[in-house]
Amino acid sequence: MVGKKSGRALLREEGLARTDNNLDLTTWPQVNMINQKNYYTEFLKRDDQFLAYRAPLEEERNRMVREARDKDRALAQGAPAEGAVDQNDDTMMEDAGAGYGSRDDYASKLIIMHVGSQNLRIGFGSDALPKAVPMVIARRWTESESEENDGEPSPKRQKVEGVIPSSAFPEKWFGDEFSDQYQTMCSELRVRMRANKRRVLPNSKELVINYNKRTPPDIINEHNDIDRIEWTDVPKNAPEYYTGHEALRLPDNSKPRYKLFWPIRNGTFNEKDYTNRNQLYHDISKIFEEAFRTQLGITKPKELANYKCVFVIPDLYERTYVTIMLDILIRDLGLGKVCLQQESLSATFGAGYSIACVVDIGAQKTSICCVDEGMCIEESRVNLKMGGWDVTETFIKMMLVDHFPYADINLKRRYDFLLAEELKQRHCSMDEGTVTVQTLDFHLRASGQDTRRYQFKTYDETMLSVMGFFKPTIFDHAWKLEGRRRIVPRSVDLYDGAPNDPVSVAQINIVDANSDRLTQVNGTQETVNSLAGTSTPARSQQVNLLSRINDMEGTPRSSVAGSPAPEGTPNPDRDTPGMGDGELPSLVFRDPVLEKTKLAEERDKVLPVISLDQAILESLTQGARGEDRKLRDFFGGIMLIGGGSKTPGLGAFLETKLREARPFYGKEILVGPPPREFDPQVVIWKGGSVFGRLSSSGNDSWISKGEYDILGSRLLSNKCMFAW
Structure with a gap:
């Protein structure tokens, strides 16, 4: 018998x-094999x-x-050690990344930009105040904006008996609805003034x-007008575009x-x-580029x-x-670094407040937000599409109804637009003491024409036009809402394609109050308020269809009125009416992404129209979150x-x-202006300057x-200091 052989022998x-x-x-x-019983990885677990x-x-x-x-x-070359940069003293250089020699050098390399519907405020961090540049560009075109649509003026007049005479029937130019509202506001103001013991x-x-009606203008020769305007000269080899103040000073002809x-x-793309x-895209880029060069x-x-x-x-x-x-x-422009900052938070930085309700009344947008401890409360954000431009247009309408002597005013003409802005800033007020018959005047200066001096009287138009914020x-x-989502599409999630623009409960409640209707979504009627509890669009969860079907088939129904199924669950009794016993039901599922898209489209069709005081109360309610102490704060x-808040008496009336x-x-x-006698128009810009010069803001943002x-x-999800 042969013995057993060893392994080596085999x-x-x-x-x-x-x-x-x-x-x-x-x-x-x-790579060695992974011990599947106990393995560990640090992938994406460290910053x-x-x-x-x-x-x-x-x-x-x-x-x-x-x-x-x-x-x-420097030490090797014999220079004194004191000549080197001291890191402890120069804290502003920590986030500069370029080794500037002093704080002033760092601030001179810091640019702060605040873009509005009418003006761009831009300046260095070392500047005390920004430069205001009109957010407009003039391009070579076949006709000017005042010549479009057969020269239709703004505000638009309605025809009376087929024609629009310059001095007849001005009270019917803007329709019966405007006339009725105007008369109602006049009556309410008289009642209010009598209640306040005013004459x-x-x-x-x-x-x-x-x-x-009976006051003609006075003609002043150009050489006698000491305040004449220097219009922009257009050379023979005219450039393709003008920006800023030069664009507004171009002659219409x-x-x-x-x-x-x-x-x-209105605070977004036109x-x-x-x-x-x-x-x-290129017009915005050119406006920024010219502002960098000229300002x-x-x-x-x-x-x-x-x-x-x-x-x-x-x-x-x-x-x-x-x-x-x-x-x-x-x-496009090639800036080295950019940091994003929200308007209301920047306003609190500029004013030095830790908790506030910021009401920013701009040219065409009014935003309201509650700020607490350096954070904007998401659910309190409100964005209204009204501002100082609406006050200007309404003021001109009311003056025309009262037979304004310059009846041919057209806000599409550049010099008339500047004139209307000047009249609003000089004469509009919310102080009831100014509601008296006043004799005022203005000078009309147009390119190639003699200056005309008009005298006119006003009564309550100066107050009722600003009262539009509350009516x-x-x-x-x-x-x-014309052209909304026509050339700039809505932002959607990369994973499921659902809309992911931030929303707030306060804004949704205001939109729902204006919509006042039900939305039809996939054959099921729901109120538009169904998503009022979410501030950020949440990603839809996938539905395990196999387990749902098995549970539905294997579990007998105990009652006719069962519990409501989760979103996305098939319901044959609801989705397939008339289906009898023994027949295979066809499964119909609700698409949550489609529902969110339709819901967002419906909200885009509704313009949030609400009085300023009610919008503030809605924002405060959502910002306090039921805490009475915070609500009082x-x-x-x-x-x-904002520029619209500079109207005298607006804060006291609000x-x-x-x-x-x-x-x-x-x-x-308590409603008040910014502290330290700040100009309300530059508080946001000043806050951006303060934020940019903080040493702690340079590491992450x-x-x-x-x-x-x-x-x-x-x-942006990692760089923004707010929820992106």
Whole structure:
């Protein structure tokens, strides 16, 4: 019997023994097998594995190495050690990333931009006040804006007996609805003034109308007008475009013709006057580029790589608006770094408040938001599409109804637009003491014409036009939704395609109050308020169809009226009416993405129209979240900012309206302007300057050009100091 052979003998006899020279078959690194019983990975579990966090740290490390090398070189060359940069004293250089020598040098390389519907406010961090540039561009065109539509004026007049005479039937020019609302507001104002023991003359309107009818203008020769306007000269080789103040000073009858384009309307992109997204993109880029050159003195585009920019965006922003603006600043203009900041939060930085309810009344947009401890409360954000421009238009309408002597005024003409803005700023007020018959005058200056001096009388038009903030139906809202989503599509989620623009409960409640109807979604009627509880669009959960079907088939029904099924669950009894026993039901499922899309489209068709005091109360209710102490703090910190808030008496009138609506909080309610005698128009810009110069703001919130080239807008989820 042969004994058992060893393993080595078997390998040797069978020819299985290894006979190579222990050289690797390849130079590719071999990965050991994972112990599947106990393995661990750190993939995407540390901050330094994210480019958005790792790049600033590497940049800071390189800066420290560079400064240490420069210090050693200075010591080796015999220079005193005191000549080197002191990192402890110069805290502003921590987030500069360029090794500036002093705080002033860093602030001079910091640009703050606040874009509005009518003006762009821009300046350096070292400036005390910004420069205001009209957010407009004039391009060569076949006809000017005042010549379009056969010269139809603005505000639009309705024809009376087939013609529009210059002095007949002005009270019927704007329709019966406007006339009725105007008369109602006049009657309410008289009742209010009598209740406040103020004198009201019964024939005040007749005095105003009779005086305006029979007062001709005085002609002043141009060489006798000491305040004449310097109009923009158009040379023979006329440029393709003008921007800013030069565009507004172009003659309407210039050769060649120019047309004004306002790329921002009502706080977002102007899709009504543009037909191409690229044209809108390039117009904004050209306005920014000319502002850098004329206002900041940056003549070479390559120099912008050494500058940082704090860009202020709306509280209730649209993602597409933010990404396009960021793309213009970094890729088109070539700025080195950009930081995004919300308007209301920037206003609290500028005013020095830790808790406040910010009411920003701009030219065409009014935004309201509650700010608490350096954060905008998401559910309290409100965005209303009305502002100072609506007051200007309504004021001109009311004056025309009362036989304004300059009956041919047309807000589409550039000099008439500037005249209307001047009249509003000089004469409109919310103080009841100014509601008397007043004799006023103005000078009409047009290119190529002699100056005309008009005298006119006013009574209650100066107050009732601003009263439109509290009775917004007097404003003209017909054109504000024209072209909506026509050239700039809505932002959607990359995973499921659902709309992902931020919304707030306060804004949804206001929109629902205006819609006042049910929305038909996939054959099921739901109220539009069904998503009022979510502030950020949530990703829809996938439905496990197999388990649902098995549960439905295997579990007998215990009652006819069962519990409601979750969203997306098939319900044969509901979805297939008339299906009898023994027949196979056809499964019909609800698409949550389609429902969200239809819901967003329905909301886009509704313009939020609500009085200013009610909008503030809605924002405060959602911002306090049921806490009475916080609600009282917000009531005591209502801050009015923006150009529209400079109307005399507006804050006191708003405070009175809020106390009438909430008498239990009468002592706590306080509406005031910004502190330290700040101009309400520049508080947001000043807050952006303060925020940009903070040493703690440079580590996480700055978006560099290199990072943006790699990740694009995906970087915003890690860089924004608010929920993106």
